[in-house]
Amino acid sequence: MFATLFIVVTLNFAIPRIMPGDPITHLMIDARIPPAARDALIKRFHMDKSVFEQYVSYISNLLQGNLGLSFSHYPRHVSTVILERFPWTLLLLGISTFLSTLLGLVLGVVSAWRHGEKIDISIQTFGLALWSMPIYWLGMLLLYYFGFQLGLVPLGGATSPRLGYPNEIEYIKDVLWHIALPIATLTLGGFASNTLIMRGSMLEVVKEDYIMTAEAKGLGERTVMWKHAARNAMLPMVTVVALHLAGIVGGAVYTETVFSYPGVGRLIYDAVLAHDYPLLQGSFLIIAITVLMANFFADIIYAYLDPRIKF
Amino acid sequence: MKTMLDRKCVPIILGILVLSAFTPFAPTVEGEEIQNGGTLVITLYFDIDSLNVFTMSADPSFRVCEKIYDTLFIVLRNGTYHPWLAESWSISPDAMTYTFNLRHGVTWQDGEPFTSADVKFTFDLAKDNPALDNYALAVSSLESVETPDDYMVVFHLKEPLVPFLFYAGGSCPIVPKHIWETIDDPATFEPMDSPEELVGTGPFNYVSRKPGEQVIVEANEDFWGGRPYIDAIIFKIYTNADARILALMKGEVDAAGSIPSNLIGSLIGQKDLIVIKRPSLQANNWMGFNLRVYPLNIRQVRQAFDYAIDKDFIYSNVEMSITEHGNDGCVTPALAEWLHPEGPLWKGKGMSEDERIAASNKLLDDLGFMPGSDGVRITPNGTRLEFDLLTLSAIPDYVRAAEVIKENLEPVGIKINVRSMETNTVINIVYGSPVGEYDLYIMGCGYEADPDACLYLEFFSNPAIPQWTSDAQAYSNSTLDELLSQQRVEPDLQKRKELIWNIQEILADDLPIVVLFHRVGIVAHRTDKFEGWDDEQGIYSRFTALNVHLIPPPQEPEKEIVEVEVEKAVVPQWVYGAIAVAAIAVVISLGYAFTRK
Numbered sequence: 001m002f003a004t005l006f007i008v009v010t011l012n013f014a015i016p017r018i019m020p021g022d023p024i025t026h027l028m029i030d031a032r033i034p035p036a037a038r039d040a041l042i043k044r045f046h047m048d049k050s051v052f053e054q055y056v057s058y059i060s061n062l063l064q065g066n067l068g069l070s071f072s073h074y075p076r077h078v079s080t081v082i083l084e085r086f087p088w089t090l091l092l093l094g095i096s097t098f099l100s101t102l103l104g105l106v107l108g109v110v111s112a113w114r115h116g117e118k119i120d121i122s123i124q125t126f127g128l129a130l131w132s133m134p135i136y137w138l139g140m141l142l143l144y145y146f147g148f149q150l151g152l153v154p155l156g157g158a159t160s161p162r163l164g165y166p167n168e169i170e171y172i173k174d175v176l177w178h179i180a181l182p183i184a185t186l187t188l189g190g191f192a193s194n195t196l197i198m199r200g201s202m203l204e205v206v207k208e209d210y211i212m213t214a215e216a217k218g219l220g221e222r223t224v225m226w227k228h229a230a231r232n233a234m235l236p237m238v239t240v241v242a243l244h245l246a247g248i249v250g251g252a253v254y255t256e257t258v259f260s261y262p263g264v265g266r267l268i269y270d271a272v273l274a275h276d277y278p279l280l281q282g283s284f285l286i287i288a289i290t291v292l293m294a295n296f297f298a299d300i301i302y303a304y305l306d307p308r309i310k311f
Numbered sequence: 312m313k314t315m316l317d318r319k320c321v322p323i324i325l326g327i328l329v330l331s332a333f334t335p336f337a338p339t340v341e342g343e344e345i346q347n348g349g350t351l352v353i354t355l356y357f358d359i360d361s362l363n364v365f366t367m368s369a370d371p372s373f374r375v376c377e378k379i380y381d382t383l384f385i386v387l388r389n390g391t392y393h394p395w396l397a398e399s400w401s402i403s404p405d406a407m408t409y410t411f412n413l414r415h416g417v418t419w420q421d422g423e424p425f426t427s428a429d430v431k432f433t434f435d436l437a438k439d440n441p442a443l444d445n446y447a448l449a450v451s452s453l454e455s456v457e458t459p460d461d462y463m464v465v466f467h468l469k470e471p472l473v474p475f476l477f478y479a480g481g482s483c484p485i486v487p488k489h490i491w492e493t494i495d496d497p498a499t500f501e502p503m504d505s506p507e508e509l510v511g512t513g514p515f516n517y518v519s520r521k522p523g524e525q526v527i528v529e530a531n532e533d534f535w536g537g538r539p540y541i542d543a544i545i546f547k548i549y550t551n552a553d554a555r556i557l558a559l560m561k562g563e564v565d566a567a568g569s570i571p572s573n574l575i576g577s578l579i580g581q582k583d584l585i586v587i588k589r590p591s592l593q594a595n596n597w598m599g600f601n602l603r604v605y606p607l608n609i610r611q612v613r614q615a616f617d618y619a620i621d622k623d624f625i626y627s628n629v630e631m632s633i634t635e636h637g638n639d640g641c642v643t644p645a646l647a648e649w650l651h652p653e654g655p656l657w658k659g660k661g662m663s664e665d666e667r668i669a670a671s672n673k674l675l676d677d678l679g680f681m682p683g684s685d686g687v688r689i690t691p692n693g694t695r696l697e698f699d700l701l702t703l704s705a706i707p708d709y710v711r712a713a714e715v716i717k718e719n720l721e722p723v724g725i726k727i728n729v730r731s732m733e734t735n736t737v738i739n740i741v742y743g744s745p746v747g748e749y750d751l752y753i754m755g756c757g758y759e760a761d762p763d764a765c766l767y768l769e770f771f772s773n774p775a776i777p778q779w780t781s782d783a784q785a786y787s788n789s790t791l792d793e794l795l796s797q798q799r800v801e802p803d804l805q806k807r808k809e810l811i812w813n814i815q816e817i818l819a820d821d822l823p824i825v826v827l828f829h830r831v832g833i834v835a836h837r838t839d840k841f842e843g844w845d846d847e848q849g850i851y852s853r854f855t856a857l858n859v860h861l862i863p864p865p866q867e868p869e870k871e872i873v874e875v876e877v878e879k880a881v882v883p884q885w886v887y888g889a890i891a892v893a894a895i896a897v898v899i900s901l902g903y904a905f906t907r908k
Contacts, residue, residue, distance in 0.1 A: 041444060043441075043442070044442055044444075044498070069499070072360055072368075072369075073360045073361060074360070074361060074366055074368070075361065075363065075366060075498060075499035075500065075501055076361065076501055076504075080504075081522075084522035084523070085522055085523055088523070122897075126897055140553060141890065143553075143554060143557070144553075144557065145890060147554075147557065147561075148557045148560070148561060151561065154558075154563060155549075155554045155557050155558040155561065155563055156549050156550075156551060156554040156555075156558065157524050157525070157547060157548070157549070158521070158523075158524055159521065159524060159525075161350075161352045161525055161545040161547045161563075161564070162350075162545075163350060163518075163527065163529075163543060163545075256550075257550050257551055258551050258554065259551070259554070260524075260548060260549045260550045260551055260554055261523075262358075262521065262522055262523025262524045262548070263523070266523065266550060267523070270357075
């Protein structure tokens with residue numbers, strides 16, 4: 001795992017620098033960068049040092065837990081910039097991943113149990129239709145209809161433009177009011193993939209002998225479906241959820257942009273445009289660590305769920 | 312009345328007001344006392360990056376900071392200077408000494424008095440710390456700052472440089488000495504993280520910020536020019552342009568900026584909304600020639616291009632009349648103070664299409680470039696007049712303009728191959744390589760509002776400034792260099808203006824670049840809640856922030872409302888229908904399937 005981490009750290013350093021252009025060229029089109037200031041910027045971003053020197057200072061900073069100063073949010077620390085956005089992404093992606101997993105799971109089970117029947121076909125059709133929609137288009141449609149035409153939800157942001165809140169409850173209400181549509185978008189656009197995996201896994205499981213045994217001993221349909229079949233079919237979902245965890249940390253660029261949501265995805269996207277190397281390195285590192293950790297825990301949960309697996 | 316949404320006839324209200332008619336302190340309602348109150352909500356298209364005035368670089372940061380910090384004077388949108396912290400200023404005849412007389416009775420937001428020591432401190436700080444790069448242009452030629460008394464600041468320069476007045480007075484916010492002198496490293500200081508140290512002399516105090524969401528400033532009760540009428544401004548970030556406009560239409564925000572031109576159609580004609588072409592700072596969009604390439608190094612050839620390119624068509628059909636006409640003199644028409652008295656310069660101005668084509672053909676005929684069998688002209692030494700035109704695929708109007716240019720040049724026997732590329736690639740080809748390997752390119756850039764910022768950087772060639780136009784195109788013109796140097800040392804405003812006009816004439820004749828158009832900003836604001844908008848200076852200006860106030864509730868019920876029938880064309884009605892049908896279908900099919908067993 002440490003070898004993986006080291007490779008990840010090195011790649012994080014290399015990939016942003018392989019992109020065509022550099023942070024200074026990006027700023028050059030900006031009106032406010034005259035040649036005199038350009039030299040100051042090159043020095044400030046340590047672009048005058050060799051790549052090797054930059055790499056060494058990056059690693060030594062990292063060992064001290066320092067992610068460096070962001071270029072595009074200069075002079076703020078990368079960790080501060082990411083942490084400011086992190087709670088919102090965690091909230092948005094956490095809830096919507098949970099909902100889309102739950103919805104995917106339930107619909108997948110139902111779909112497989114009623115294999116080939118109308119409900120299976122309707123779930124598949126509408127799930128796939130939503131899944132194949134570009135998420136920003138789905139978001140725009142929802143925003144236009146529910147936000148503008150019906151006026152049920154606000155048109156963007158995570159909170160209202162107001163000076164203060166009388167109490168905590170008002171604040172929480174405001175946050176929920178703002179997050180409803182982004183969550184709906186991510187959930188609707190994302191559940192179908194879970195449904196397909198769950199359905200496929202269920203179809204394997206229902207052929208097993210123990211399902212027939214369970215049915216034969218006269219257990220109710222619901223019990224067999226949920227307790228015997230769904231539980232055993234759930235194993236692949238653990239991997240899927242572990243993979244989704246990267247998304248929870250990495251944010252959702254399109255959805256965050258459409259709803260002007262202050263999440264990490266939008267931050268990373270802007271950092272790519274601005275060639276903000278330290279911010280990119282920092283956020284990729286956090287995503288990589290989360291994925292590694294998630295996989296690690298997924299393996300442990302596997303062993304718990306499936307006693308046949310031993311480490 | 313039916314509002315046509317044809318984009319060709321979009322009626323944009325140009326904030327053409329008489330400039331002297333406004334001052335931030337003039338009462339706008341006769342005889343009536345204006346009530347304080349209200350919170351103005353304005354959009355930002357992007358989050359602020361920092362509120363450190365010395366190092367911040369995001370455009371929204373500047374908009375927020377100018378509410379908190381003051382400059383010595385304000386550069387108005389047409390290029391003139393409006394007294395602010397300084398009541399008057401003068402330039403010595405040798406253009407080496409600049410004296411500012413400061414306003415009396417100004418206090419910092421924490422109650423400390425503002426004096427000349429603060430001004431001296433600000434510039435000394437920037438001078439001693441090269442990392443404070445926002446002030447680089449002002450301090451690069453600065454020798455020393457003197458403060459004869461508390462209300463007078465004298466700047467001494469190393470060499471004469473008249474644009475110093477603009478850079479020092481108009482673009483450098485003054486920071487409080489008593490706070491910044493205690494800061495260890497001003498380059499890495501972030502005032503947002505310690506708001507008690509975020510102190511200016513401006514009309515608004517910083518309150519709070521939610522990253523990626525909003526920034527709040529509130530009225531400074533003790534502002535030297537009198538408290539603003541509104542209580543606070545909330546800068547609300549909408550990253551999605553469509554949502555920004557919907558929020559404005561719905562009234563969630565009072566004003567919106569950075570409106571893409573293709574979305575104007577949905578705002579025009581809406582009730583209680585005004586759309587304004589915001590006179591922009593200098594912003595040029597041009598086609599450049601590589602003078603290393605024969606025969607583009609011949610002036611007559613470039614002139615033939617200029618005649619043939621239909622700039623009127625580009626203005627009205629590519630830019631939908633929402634930019635400024637291209638001025639080959641490279642000064643944007645919005646900068647009226649500096650624009651050539653004849654207006655935007657263009658060889659083909661006032662000529663019919665046939666006349667322009669004839670003039671273009673004549674220039675090329677006279678050079679002895681005769682059309683070959685396929686209509687493309689060939690020079691006496693056998694070079695075909697066929698060129699590659701690089702354009703930025705990311706900017707649709709550059710691509711369209713390139714196609715127009717290609718068509719325009721066909722009848723005069725010049726063949727253009729449009730090459731649409733990624734922005735950084737074009738920048739690297741044009742500005743990056745030591746020997747530019749290209750023929751023609753389309754590019755744009757924004758500059759500070761002093762004409763020197765564009766003209767000198769781009770066109771001075773003795774020596775050319777690395778990575779700017781003269782360097783990139785191997786362009787040089789000694790007469791132009793002479794004038795560009797002269798205007799930098801001419802302390803008399805009128806004489807300097809004449810020099811700038813002269814420079815515009817030379818550029819429009821020598822044509823290192825053909826300016827296609829000058830981009831402007833588009834903003835819109837509501838008219839039902841607040842009044843007192845300064846449409847000339849824009850929704851983000853300090854003048855709007857100081858003047859805008861709640862509209863008092865009507866004394867008597869409104870008599871008559873003129874019905875204006877507005878064609879709602881944002882999304883056709885059938886889309887709602889389709890959505891409704893789809894939703895019903897989902898419900899029915901799911902319901903049917905579930906109840907079946």
